[in-house]
Amino acid sequence: xxxxxxxxxxYQNLFSNAKWEYRQQDEEIADSKYGDTGVTGxxxxxxxxxxxxxxxxAAFVNRKGYHSLNVQAICDxxxxxxxxxxxxxxxxxxxxIFRMSGIKAQIxxxxxxxxxxxLLGDSGYACQPYLITPYLRPSTPAEERFNAAHKRTRVTVxxxxxWFKRRFHILHSEIRMRPERVCTIIGACAVLHNIxxxxxxxxxxxxxxxxxxxxPGTYNGPDDGKNIRNxxxxxxF
Numbered sequence: 001x002x003x004x005x006x007x008x009x010x011y012q013n014l015f016s017n018a019k020w021e022y023r024q025q026d027e028e029i030a031d032s033k034y035g036d037t038g039v040t041g042x043x044x045x046x047x048x049x050x051x052x053x054x055x056x057x058a059a060f061v062n063r064k065g066y067h068s069l070n071v072q073a074i075c076d077x078x079x080x081x082x083x084x085x086x087x088x089x090x091x092x093x094x095x096x097i098f099r100m101s102g103i104k105a106q107i108x109x110x111x112x113x114x115x116x117x118x119l120l121g122d123s124g125y126a127c128q129p130y131l132i133t134p135y136l137r138p139s140t141p142a143e144e145r146f147n148a149a150h151k152r153t154r155v156t157v158x159x160x161x162x163w164f165k166r167r168f169h170i171l172h173s174e175i176r177m178r179p180e181r182v183c184t185i186i187g188a189c190a191v192l193h194n195i196x197x198x199x200x201x202x203x204x205x206x207x208x209x210x211x212x213x214x215x216p217g218t219y220n221g222p223d224d225g226k227n228i229r230n231x232x233x234x235x236x237f
Contacts, residue, residue: 049067050068058091069182086182107130127226167189
């Protein structure tokens with residue numbers, strides 16, 4: 001798989017030297033959870049349109065047929081980014097980006113139980129003990145209620161991407177720069193987005209439509225988190 005070099009795209013863990021990294025202090029983790037649900041973040045990818053690069057051009061064509069980077073982000077309940085990976089071509093599947101990311105290794109190293117919190121992702125990701133996805137074919141009322149609650153919570157990251165692109169219009173137009181340079185721009189915008197969240201800055205152009213969203217391809221592979229998902233469903237829905 002072709003991707004930008006780590007030296008050029010250093011924002012795989014954008015906040016690794018700040019207090020927004022995944023492993024925060026315990027009290028900060030508690031504050032970042034979605035109420036008392038144990039959800040510490042929502043994960044998704046979003047396309048950032050770029051001009052056709054001269055190298056490996058085909059790898060940057062996404063499912064919608066245009067050139068882009070596929071940017072993965074995890075956000076908290078306020079829409080603040082806690083992790084950003086901005087280095088993969090648009091054709092790269094969300095599950096591959098997560099599998100190759102440093103944040104996955106961090107989570108796996110530290111995850112012991114549901115008390116450590118979980119991420120929510122769509123069906124493009126593997127269901128893991130620490131990353132819970134919806135039921136593809138819910139067969140009981142409890143599973144349907146779980147899916148409804150999952151969707152209501154996970155929309156946070158979609159809303160965060162909308163705010164992100166409305167704040168920085170360059171992110172929803174074609175960026176006419178080399179992919180390596182675009183990675184840096186995305187990282188800088190993510191930092192400014194978080195500052196705006198913390199400063200409670202209003203989002204301009206709130207009514208403007210942001211049409212670009214990844215078309216999630218259903219993940220096909222091992223799903224080690226199904227037992228955890230079933231436990232959550234049995235005990236809460």
